[in-house]
Amino acid sequence: MYHPVLDDLRDESEELDRLVAGLGSAGWARATPAAGWSVAHQIAHLAWTDEVALTAATAPDDFAAHVAEAAAGGYGFVDRAAEEGARTGPSALLERWRTGRARLREALRSLPDGARVPWYGPPMSGPSLATARLMETWAHGRDVADALGVAREPTARLRHVARIGWRARDHAYAVRGLTPPDGEFRVLLDAPDGTVWTYGPEDAAQYVTGPALDFCLLVTRRAHRADLALRAHGPDADRWLDIAQAFAGPPGAGRPPRGAGS
Numbered sequence: 001m002y003h004p005v006l007d008d009l010r011d012e013s014e015e016l017d018r019l020v021a022g023l024g025s026a027g028w029a030r031a032t033p034a035a036g037w038s039v040a041h042q043i044a045h046l047a048w049t050d051e052v053a054l055t056a057a058t059a060p061d062d063f064a065a066h067v068a069e070a071a072a073g074g075y076g077f078v079d080r081a082a083e084e085g086a087r088t089g090p091s092a093l094l095e096r097w098r099t100g101r102a103r104l105r106e107a108l109r110s111l112p113d114g115a116r117v118p119w120y121g122p123p124m125s126g127p128s129l130a131t132a133r134l135m136e137t138w139a140h141g142r143d144v145a146d147a148l149g150v151a152r153e154p155t156a157r158l159r160h161v162a163r164i165g166w167r168a169r170d171h172a173y174a175v176r177g178l179t180p181p182d183g184e185f186r187v188l189l190d191a192p193d194g195t196v197w198t199y200g201p202e203d204a205a206q207y208v209t210g211p212a213l214d215f216c217l218l219v220t221r222r223a224h225r226a227d228l229a230l231r232a233h234g235p236d237a238d239r240w241l242d243i244a245q246a247f248a249g250p251p252g253a254g255r256p257p258r259g260a261g262s
């Protein structure tokens with residue numbers, strides 16, 4: 001399988017790699033906006049998830065056993081894996097992440113067209129799994145950049161994050177025990193290059209507009225809606241922006257608005 005998202009996943013990972021490669025121990029230990037997670041936790045999480053995805057793509061029976069074990073222990077397995085990985089020295093952790101993500105990309109390239117890979121929710125195509133890995137890499141990279149006080153320029157790779165955020169609309173309702181509204185929404189986003197990315201039917205009765213970066217921050221729950229320049233047109237679309245998420249698993253508390261508690 002060849003798909004452009006694999007190259008974009010590589011580039012997204014390499015951009016984050018450049019942020020952390022030169023850090024000393026103090027930099028790796030710096031707290032990120034995710035409560036209880038340091039820079040090391042963020043990279044350990046990405047390394048672990050890439051390894052799990054590799055297992056799903058190459059040894060689905062082993063992945064099924066992992067899912068059964070994880071389900072028995074509750075969702076805390078994600079935090080436990082990050083905590084364990086963060087105890088690794090920076091150089092070893094960085095090498096683990098580099099090795100794992102390279103092996104995953106090669107495994108995804110080797111998948112036959114149309115193959116489905118098991119995951120925590122429904123099985124995914126190879127390109128969809130690569131998109132999910134890019135989304136997570138960008139989101140956790142945002143946490144790292146915020147911790148280090150680095151401003152990252154948005155790129156065209158955000159189109160993958162935006163698309164998965166739009167496609168995951170009904171999932172955001174499901175994880176909260178809510179019923180999705182009837183009918184799709186249209187999403188129109190101002191891209192970094194000045195074009196407009198559009199998702200959903202042109203005749204949708206309700207829609208969302210705003211910067212692509214802001215939409216990606218919202219659906220990865222890296223910023224509070226109050227701090228973003230997104231507009232909902234219609235009551236159901238407005239409600240969706242309060243709960244939107246692009247990732248599997250529970251939504252978590254999200255980020256407070258800037259200035260909250262100050």
